[in-house]
Amino acid sequence: xxxxxGVVDGAKIVLSYATALAALGLTAKMATDSVRRDGGVxxxxxxxxxTTVLVFGFFEVLPHHPVGVSEVHLILGSTLFLMFxxxxxxxxxxxxxxxxxxxxxxxxxxQYGMNVTTLLVPLWAISQLAAKLIPAxxxxxxxxxxxxxxxxxxxxxxxxxxxxxxxxxxxxxxxxNLVSIGSFGVAYMSVILIEPLVDLAVLAAAKSxxxxxxxxxxxxxxxxxx
Numbered sequence: 357x358x359x360x361x362g363v364v365d366g367a368k369i370v371l372s373y374a375t376a377l378a379a380l381g382l383t384a385k386m387a388t389d390s391v392r393r394d395g396g397v398x399x400x401x402x403x404x405x406x407t408t409v410l411v412f413g414f415f416e417v418l419p420h421h422p423v424g425v426s427e428v429h430l431i432l433g434s435t436l437f438l439m440f441x442x443x444x445x446x447x448x449x450x451x452x453x454x455x456x457x458x459x460x461x462x463x464x465x466x467q468y469g470m471n472v473t474t475l476l477v478p479l480w481a482i483s484q485l486a487a488k489l490i491p492a493x494x495x496x497x498x499x500x501x502x503x504x505x506x507x508x509x510x511x512x513x514x515x516x517x518x519x520x521x522x523x524x525x526x527x528x529x530x531x532x533n534l535v536s537i538g539s540f541g542v543a544y545m546s547v548i549l550i551e552p553l554v555d556l557a558v559l560a561a562a563k564s565x566x567x568x569x570x571x572x573x574x575x576x577x578x579x580x581x582x
Contacts (some may be wrong), residue, residue, distance in 0.1 A: 372469030390443025407448025424540035466474025
């Protein structure tokens with residue numbers, strides 16, 4: 357997901373700086389919670405390095421194509437959350453996006469505030485949703501398809517909602533703009549259908565390889581109840 361250049365420009369882009377600060381504030385909160393509850397600073401740093409590499413790979417290596425007002429990416433935000441925790445996932449999304457912009461897509465840097473908001477706020481939302489959706493006695497390797505689908509749909513739906521907001525904020529309710537937003541939303545349905553299956557496949561692998569998927573590299577909740 358990358359907001360296309362020109363969707364929001366001029367003085368309007370200032371709003372994205374404010375939303376990015378708020379989104380990074382949520383990231384700081386999630387990171388602090390991870391340090392306190394899930395292994396400390398060293399574990400968070402290790403997981404964040406891993407998620408940053410993964411996110412960069414998702415953006416640069418996995419198939420992606422521009423549709424309407426943005427690009428369709430397989431971001432796997434819910435997968436990162438379930439495997440590494442909210443703190444590391446949010447840091448990885450923010451850092452991976454920034455590294456891609458700095459070294460490979462400098463034309464995306466003016467949109468960084470919009471893009472990072474669009475990625476991080478839905479991640480925070482699913483971290484709150486997971487606390488209500490997945491019982492405390494359930495380890496993440498034991499989540500059901502319905503739970504994985506709900507988390508993934510909430511994350512991807514949040515992304516689509518933010519993209520639509522930025523497009524409407526930038527260009528209003530013109531027919532052309534609405535068509536572009538609609539085409540992006542329809543194209544993103546493929547991600548919503550694929551990601552829960554990826555989540556379950558990765559979690560099944562983690563469960564069968566329990567010996568190798570425990571320790572500081574992964575979230576404690578992956579194999580342990582809350």
